Amino acid sequence: MLGGFKCSKISLIALNIFYITVGITLIALGAHWMTSNRVTSLPVIGGVVACGVFLLLVAIGGIYATLKQHQVFLFFYMVILFCLFIVQFSVACACLSVSKETQEGIANQGWATLDYSLKGSVQQTYHCCGFSKDRSDLIFLNQTTEPNRAHPSCEKIETCSNCGAINEGTNSTTSCTCPPCLLQVESVIGQAFRTTGGVSLFFSFTEFIGIWLTVRYRNQRNPHMNGNPSAFL
Incomplete structure (x- = not known):
């Protein structure tokens, strides 16, 4: 006893x-x-x-x-x-x-709420330009028109070419050789979910x-x- x-x-x-x-x-x-x-x-x-x-x-x-x-x-x-x-x-x-599609949806919502300058830091860190896979956000580079989807110019990123500021309303985005940030951070997002789940468990x-x-x-x-x-x- x-x-x-x-x-x-x-x-x-x-x-x-x-x-x-x-x-x-x-x-x-x-x-x-x-x-x-x-x-x-x-x-x-x-x-x-x-x-x-x-x-x-x-x-x-x-x-x-x-x-x-x-x-x-x-x-x-x-x-x-x-x-x-x-x-x-x-x-x-x-x-x-959580599914991959749900992770992407959460990531898109998070990108929309990021500060403009912080988006630039993400692009510099992961050597990417924009966020969406379909490049739809590349045409919204003006903070005043689409502040939630706007992102800084990618001209200063060394590994990117032809990813500079695109005139508003222009759809010619195929020349950008930088991958979208979603592709670059997918593994990070998945690892974050797995780590959070493992620690919580x-x-x-x-x-x-x-x-x-x-x-x-x-x-x-x-x-x-x-x-x-x-x-x-």
């Missing part, structure tokens, strides 16, 4: 220390991105930091509840882990099963283990507090 109680207690503490490490890492990443130019979307950074803070608070509460064997705190900790398990397992299944199973350990720990009597009736529910 003593070994079982200690094993459950140490396992729960170790699991929550792992969550604290992950939470601090997420917060540090958010702070790093905030001071760099790699990520310009404040909602993305805020979401990462918020996830880190939430995970940190949950882990600290879990350690406190474990050390005190507080039945009420352990119960709420178990409920929170169960909710996180449902959400992350659903996200994992969705990311791992891994965390969902750690949360399931945490739920099982919490249930087991709540129903074990502390062998050092046999005389205290409140030490066991």
Whole structure:
């Protein structure tokens, strides 16, 4: 009995220390991105930091509840882990099963919301011009006419030729030798979905283990507090 109680207690503490490490890492990443130019979307950074803070608070509460064997705190900790398990397992299944057509649709929506200058950075990084496979966005180079589909000129990209500014309304886009950015980032998008799904699946199973350990720990009597009736529910 003593070994079982200690094993459950140490396992729960170790699991929550792992969550604290992950939470601090997420917060540090958010702070790093905030001071760099790699990520310009404040909602993305805020979401990462918020996830880190939430995970940190949950882990600290879990350690406190474990050390005190507080039945009420352990119960709420178990409920929170169960909710996180449902959400992350659903996200994992969705990311791992998303089709290529859905990925392309999401990528197109993301491209439409990108800042004009950031589109230029993507083109420079991946040596591509425009985004659509059908080149339909190459004719919309004027920010004032089609701001969502407009993109910077590709003249400065060394590997591209004949991809300069095309007069509005001109459909002669076949001379551009640069591939569209969608073709260049397809593998990156697919890898991102697979990585997100794999990480979410891994965390969902750690949360399931945490739920099982919490249930087991709540129903074990502390062998050092046999005389205290409140030490066991």
